[in-house]
Amino acid sequence: MANQKGLIQQATKQESKTTALTRPIDKLKNILAAQSVQEQFQSVLKENAGAFVASIIDLYNTDRTLQMCDPKYVVMEALKAASLKLPINKQLGFAWIVPYRDGRTGQYIPTFQLGYKGYVQLCMRTGAYRYINADVVYEGELVKHDKLTGEIEIDPEKRTGDKKVGYFAFIETLNGFRKTLYMTVEEVTKHAQQYSKSYSSKNSVWATDFDAMALKTCLRLLLSKYGIMSVEMQQAYIQDSADTVALADEKIADDTDDTFDGEVIEAEAVEVTDITDIPEEAAED
Numbered sequence: 008m009a010n011q012k013g014l015i016q017q018a019t020k021q022e023s024k025t026t027a028l029t030r031p032i033d034k035l036k037n038i039l040a041a042q043s044v045q046e047q048f049q050s051v052l053k054e055n056a057g058a059f060v061a062s063i064i065d066l067y068n069t070d071r072t073l074q075m076c077d078p079k080y081v082v083m084e085a086l087k088a089a090s091l092k093l094p095i096n097k098q099l100g101f102a103w104i105v106p107y108r109d110g111r112t113g114q115y116i117p118t119f120q121l122g123y124k125g126y127v128q129l130c131m132r133t134g135a136y137r138y139i140n141a142d143v144v145y146e147g148e149l150v151k152h153d154k155l156t157g158e159i160e161i162d163p164e165k166r167t168g169d170k171k172v173g174y175f176a177f178i179e180t181l182n183g184f185r186k187t188l189y190m191t192v193e194e195v196t197k198h199a200q201q202y203s204k205s206y207s208s209k210n211s212v213w214a215t216d217f218d219a220m221a222l223k224t225c226l227r228l229l230l231s232k233y234g235i236m237s238v239e240m241q242q243a244y245i246q247d248s249a250d251t252v253a254l255a256d257e258k259i260a261d262d263t264d265d266t267f268d269g270e271v272i273e274a275e276a277v278e279v280t281d282i283t284d285i286p287e288e289a290a291e292d
Contacts, residue, residue, distance in 0.1 A: 035078035084119040123223035176225035
């Protein structure tokens with residue numbers, strides 16, 4: 008009887024051990040421990056690689072939907088943010104890794120997306136901008152909007168309530184060029200419904216942080232027409248535009264109506280390669 012009890016306990020321990028090894032978080036950690044993966048993070052982040060890898064684990068561990076994605080592809084999307092030296096903490100708003108459901112296979116696919124703060128950061132690195140800003144406009148604050156020049160006049164003292172009526176983005180380059188783009192809430196919503204299939208997804212940033220995506224939309228549209236971009240920034244812009252995943256038998260592309268017409272200046276760009284040298288047990292489903 009005692010022997011039988013011991014065998015059951017041993018079997019239970021073995022089962023628990025096997026289950027632990029197949030947990031998504033353990034698969035992710037095994038991938039991140041692979042030498043080739045560590046080398047890629049270290050090559051772009053240097054001494055900050057360890058902290059960034061820890062943030063991937065924290066993000067994955069606290070997002071149940073992201074845990075339904077293949078850990079390998081989560082790491083690959085995280086490498087895109089790492090190559091741009093942008094944090095993936097959701098609260099910071101520089102970049103996100105968003106899981107979308109493939110309508111044909113039912114699987115979840117992780118997708119890298121830039122936040123508006125990420126665009127601001129990349130603009131600052133070019134050294135070409137004196138000012139860059141994006142913000143919310145509340146009812147009563149908008150005094151004047153010149154449709155010819157795009158310029159707006161805002162007076163926070165005239166705010167009459169907490170209702171949000173629009174969003175703006177503003178840039179001024181070192182040579183004195185200034186440009187503003189203002190969009191009403193309705194215009195942003197219409198734009199998102201027309202050009203972002205992810206707008207209707209409950210997992211999209213549109214659903215969790217509409218303001219952040221609205222500000223990003225304004226800034227992206229402004230930069231696409233009048234901005235100065237480094238090679239790194241243009242690469243990020245194209246990557247953000249081209250991020251596509253299958254959802255409800257369609258392709259998702261966030262705000263892909265706008266093509267870049269601005270100026271490109273030389274700057275270092277980092278290429279993210281595919282992940283190799285992954286332990287077999289980590290890559291298995």
